Amino acid sequence: xxxxxxxxxxxxxxxxxxxxxxxxxxxxxxxxxxxxxxxxxxxxxxxxxxxxxxxxxxxxxxxxxxxxxxxxxxxxxxxxxxxxxxxxxxxxxxxxxxxxxxxxxxxxxxxxxxxxxxxxxxxxxxxxxxxxxxxxxxxxxxxxxxxxxxxxxxxxxxxxxxxxxxxxxxxxxxxxxxxxxxxxxxxxxxxxxxxxxxxxxxxxxxxxxxxxxxxxxxxxxxxxxxxxxxxxxxxxxxxxxxxxxxxxxxxxxxxxxxxxxxxxxxxxxxxxxxxxxxxxxxxxxxxxxxxxxxxxxxxxxxxxxxxxxxxxxxxxxxxxxxxxxxxxxxxxxxxxxxxxxxxxxxxxxxxxxxxxxxxxxxxxxxxxxxxxxxxxxxxxxxxxxxxxxxxxxxxxxxxxxxxxxxxxxxxxxxxxxxxxxxxxxxxxxxxxxxxxxxxxxxxxx
Numbered sequence: 001x002x003x004x005x006x007x008x009x010x011x012x013x014x015x016x017x018x019x020x021x022x023x024x025x026x027x028x029x030x031x032x033x034x035x036x037x038x039x040x041x042x043x044x045x046x047x048x049x050x051x052x053x054x055x056x057x058x059x060x061x062x063x064x065x066x067x068x069x070x071x072x073x074x075x076x077x078x079x080x081x082x083x084x085x086x087x088x089x090x091x092x093x094x095x096x097x098x099x100x101x102x103x104x105x106x107x108x109x110x111x112x113x114x115x116x117x118x119x120x121x122x123x124x125x126x127x128x129x130x131x132x133x134x135x136x137x138x139x140x141x142x143x144x145x146x147x148x149x150x151x152x153x154x155x156x157x158x159x160x161x162x163x164x165x166x167x168x169x170x171x172x173x174x175x176x177x178x179x180x181x182x183x184x185x186x187x188x189x190x191x192x193x194x195x196x197x198x199x200x201x202x203x204x205x206x207x208x209x210x211x212x213x214x215x216x217x218x219x220x221x222x223x224x225x226x227x228x229x230x231x232x233x234x235x236x237x238x239x240x241x242x243x244x245x246x247x248x249x250x251x252x253x254x255x256x257x258x259x260x261x262x263x264x265x266x267x268x269x270x271x272x273x274x275x276x277x278x279x280x281x282x283x284x285x286x287x288x289x290x291x292x293x294x295x296x297x298x299x300x301x302x303x304x305x306x307x308x309x310x311x312x313x314x315x316x317x318x319x320x321x322x323x324x325x326x327x328x329x330x331x332x333x334x335x336x337x338x339x340x341x342x343x344x345x346x347x348x349x350x351x352x353x354x355x356x357x358x359x360x361x362x363x364x365x366x367x368x369x370x371x372x373x374x375x376x377x378x379x380x381x382x383x384x385x386x387x388x389x390x391x392x393x394x395x396x397x398x399x400x401x402x403x404x405x406x407x408x409x410x411x412x413x414x415x416x417x418x419x420x421x422x423x424x425x426x427x428x429x430x431x432x433x434x435x436x437x438x439x440x441x442x443x444x445x
Contacts, residue, residue, distance in 0.1 A: 031077060031092045031093060031094040032092070032396070033050070033075070033077060033092055033094075033381075033396060034055045034073075034394075034396060035055065035056065035381060035393070035394035035395050035396035035397075036053030036054060036055045036073060036381050036394055036396075037053060037054055037107075037366070037367040037368065037381060037382050037383040037394050038052075038053050038054050038107035038108045038367045039051060039052050039053030039073070039107065039369060039380075039381055040052060040053075040106075040109050040110065040111035040122065040125070040369070041111065041369035041371050041380060042111040042112065042113050042120055042371075043113070043371050043372075043373060044078075044113055044120070044169050046080065046081040046082040046414075047078040047079070047080060047081065047093075047169075048078055048079040048081060048371055048373065048378060048380075049076065049077070049078045049111075049120070049169075050075075050076070050077055050078065050079070050369075050380065050381075051075070051076050051102060051106065051109075051111060051122065051167075052072065052073050052074065052075070052102060052105065052106030052107050052109065052125070053072070053073045053075075053106075053107050053381065054070040054071070054072055054073070054107045054394075055070060055071050055072075055073055055394065056069065056070050056392055056393065056394050057069060057070055057071055063137050063143065065146075065149075067146060067149060067150055067153070068149075068153070069392065071105070071133075072104075072105025072106060072107055072126065072128045072130070073105060073106070073107075074096070074101055074102040074103070074104060074105050074106065074130060075094070075096045075101065075102070076095045076096055076100040076101060076102060076167075077092050077093060077094045077095055077096065078092070078093050078095070079091065079092055079093075079378070079380075079398065080092075080093055081373055081412070081414060082414070083414070084411065084412060084413045084414070085411075085412050086410055086411055086412075087397065087398055087399065087400060087410050087411070087412070088410065090398050090412075095172060098172050099171070099172050099173040099174070100167070100172040100173065100174075102174065103127075103159070103160070103165070103174055104127040104128055104129060104130065104159040104160070105126070105127070105128035105129075105130045105133070106122075106125050106126060106127060106128070107125060107126050107190075108124075108125050108126055108190040108191050108367075109122050109123060109124050109125020109126070109190060110122075110123040110124060110125070110192050110193075110194035110204075111123070112194060112195065112196035112202060113196070114196045114197075114198070114200050114229070115196070115200040115229030115230065116200055116229060116230050117168075118169075119166045119167060119168055119169070119229075120166065120167035120168075120169065121164055121165075121166055121167075121196070121202060121227075121229065122164065122165045122166070122167065123163065123164055123192060123194045123202065123204055123227075124163060124188060124189050124190050124191075124192050124194075124204070124207060125190045126157065126190050126212045126213060127157065127158055127159040127160055127188075128156050128157055128159060128212075129156045129157075129159045130156075132155070132156045133153070133156045136149070136152045136153070136156070154211060154214070157211075157212050157213060157214045158188065158213060158214035160176065161188060162176040162177070162188075163185050163186055163187075163188050163189075164176070164177055164185075164202075164227060165177075177232060180232055181232045181233070181234070182231070182232065182233045182234065183233045183234030183235055183236075184234055184236070185234050186204070186221075186223060186225045186234075186236070187209070188209070188213065189207035189208055189209050189213065189221060190207060190208060190209070190212075190213055190247075191206075191207055191208050191247040191248045192204050192205065192206055192207035192247070193205045193206050193207075193249045193250065193251040193259075193261055193264075194251065195251050195252075195253040195259060196229075197253065197257070197287060199230075200228065200229040200230050201226050201227070201228050201229070201287075202226060202227040202228075202229065203224065203225075203226055203251075203253075203259060203285070203287065204224070204225045204226070204227065205222075205223070205224045205225075205249070205251070205259075205261065205285070206220065206221050206222060206223070206245065206246045206247050206249055206261075206264075207220070207221050207247050208220045208221065208247040217270055217271050218267070218270070218271060218272075218273075218274070219267075219270040219271070220245035220246055220247050220265070220266065220267040220270075220274065221245050221247075222242050222243060222244055222245040222246065223236065224236070224237045224239070224242065224285065225237070237290060239285075239290055239291055239292050240291075240292065241291075241292040241293070241294075242292050243261070243283040243292065243294070244266045244267075244268075245266060245267050246261075246264045246265060246266045246267075246277060247264060247265060247274075248263070248264040248265055248307040248308065249261040249262065249263060249264030249277070250262045250263055250264070250309060250310060250311040250322075251311075252311050252313050252320055253287075253313075254313070254317065254345070255317050256288075257286060257287040257288045258284050258285070258286050258287070259284065259285045259287065260282050260283075260284055260295075260311075260320075260345070261282060261283045261284075261285075262279065262282055262309075262311050262320070262322065262343070263276075263277060263279050263305060263306050263307060263309055263311075263322075263325065264276075264277050264307055265277060265307055276305035276306070276307065276327065277305055278305055279297070279303045279304070279305055279306065279341075279352075280296060280297045280299060280303060280352075281294060281295075281296060281297075282294065282295045282296075282297060282350065295348065295349065295350055296349060297343065297349055297350045297351065297352055298349040298350065298351045298352070299351070299352040301338075301352075301354070302337055303337075303338070303341065303352050304327050304336040304337045305327065305336075306324075306325030306326060306327055306336040307325055307326060307366070308324065308325045308326050308333070308366030308367040308368075308382075308383070309322055309323060309324050309325025309336070309366070310322070310323050310324065310325075310368060310369060310370035310379075311343075311370075312370045312371070312372050312377050313372070314372070314403050315372070315374075315375070315403065318344060318345055318346035319342060319343070319344060319345075319346075320342070320343040320344075320345060321340075321341075321342060321355060321370075321377060321401075321403070322340070322341040322342070322343060322355075323339075323340055323365070323368075323370050323377075323379060323401075324336075324339060324340075324364060324365040324366055324368060324379075324382065324385070325339075325366050326366040326383075326385050326391075333366050333383055333385040333386070333391040334385065334386075334387050335364045335385050335386065335387055338354045338355070339364055340354065340355035340357060341353070341354060341355055342354070342355045355406060356406065357401065357406040357407060357408055358405070358406065358407045358408070359407045359408030359409055360408050360410075361399075361408055362379060362395070362397070362399040362408070363384045363385075363395065364384065364385045364386070365379065365381075365382035365383065365384060365385065365395060366382055366383045366385050366391075367382050367383050368380060368381055368382025368383075368395070369381065369382075372403075373414075374414060375402055375403055375404050375417050376400050376401065376402060376403070376412065377400075377401040377403060378398055378399075378400060379398065379399040379400075379401065380397075380398045380399075381394065381395050381396065381397070381398075382394065382395050383395075400412055402417055402418060402419055404417040404419040405417070405419030407419055
């Protein structure tokens with residue numbers, strides 16, 4: 001029998017203690033991700049996964065130039081939602097040192113979770129060969145010649161011809177779909193509007209190709225494809241009354257099987273500059289009848305068009321919460337009015353109201369992600385927008401909106417709300433109608 005004062009036992013206890021501390025500090029809560037935008041986010045149980053995104057190159061880095069302002073990420077990490085935490089020290093867990101690391105630098109894809117094997121499906125997005133890009137960065141002949149550098153950067157895009165990759169959370173590895181897939185895969189594209197239903201059928205609408213998709217011509221699509229994850233089968237849906245070609249449209253799948261497409265941009269012909277779409281006109285695809293329709297919303301105040309926003313269906317299944325975005329693009333990203341919206345889809349016509357929240361709001365964001373987990377919408381990362389200066393800055397933070405009372409809170413407590421009262425009915429109180437003319441910068445983004 002060992003005495004508690006036995007030196008060997010005391011040493012063993014110290015070793016166990018330091019191992020526990022090491023694991024807690026290095027496996028969960030000690031990883032601090034860089035700010036980014038255009039990443040994918042997907043909820044798997046109590047783990048909110050983040051994949052890829054674009055990260056601003058620091059000014060101190062010699063590779064930074066007017067044609068190299070950001071790098072794409074191939075990182076995979078998750079936010080652990082199993083315990084209480086503060087937004088000042090969120091428990092991120094990095095998986096990038098294992099097989100979970102993406103096969104390429106990635107941004108502006110769409111990630112959905114489901115199917116027969118409960119896997120993540122990464123649809124489209126920019127794919128960049130980071131090994132080739134790093135090699136170019138070390139070549140003084142290339143970096144000293146802007147024309148040559150643009151050409152070489154172009155050649156790093158479209159690292160594969162695959163439209164869908166799958167990620168297996170249990171084994172933490174990526175794989176493309178190989179043999180056994182039937183139907184015709186759409187050409188690769190990014191900024192699609194993608195959802196998955198309970199049957200494991202992925203609906204992929206719209207999207208675009210341009211420079212970062214290995215295309216010298218900007219082309220937007222109005223095609224609707226499905227991918228059956230059980231049969232591994234592609235289908236193209238040619239239904240009448242399809243909306244115009246568009247990208248950056250946020251999709252919402254309602255319990256009724258209808259998909260709403262909110263905001264984004266359109267294009268009248270390939271190579272033509274894009275135009276922002278009105279937020280008041282919402283195309284709807286019925287997955288039950290395979291038909292298109294259009295809904296016009298009701299609003300008594302100015303709702304500016306936008307891209308880079310998020311739309312999240314609240315737990316009541318009739319309230320859509322729209323956060324952020326921008327009314328312009330490239331370096332100067334202007335803040336849309338209002339920056340926070342509620343869209344009530346319980347009755348027709350659908351009705352907008354301004355979301356009036358309490359607490360410390362996040363900075364105005366675009367190309368962030370918003371994910372519902374119980375009573376929280378978890379807003380993560382994104383470009384920090386403003387109305388005056390170039391939007392170089394990206395946020396490294398997460399923000400918590402408690403939908404029970406629309407309060408921004410700093411503490412996450414799973415299943416517990418800090419709100420004194422339940423979620424109120426969406427107010428129809430009009431937002432600020434400034435009467436100002438809307439200035440829209442048309443850009444290929």
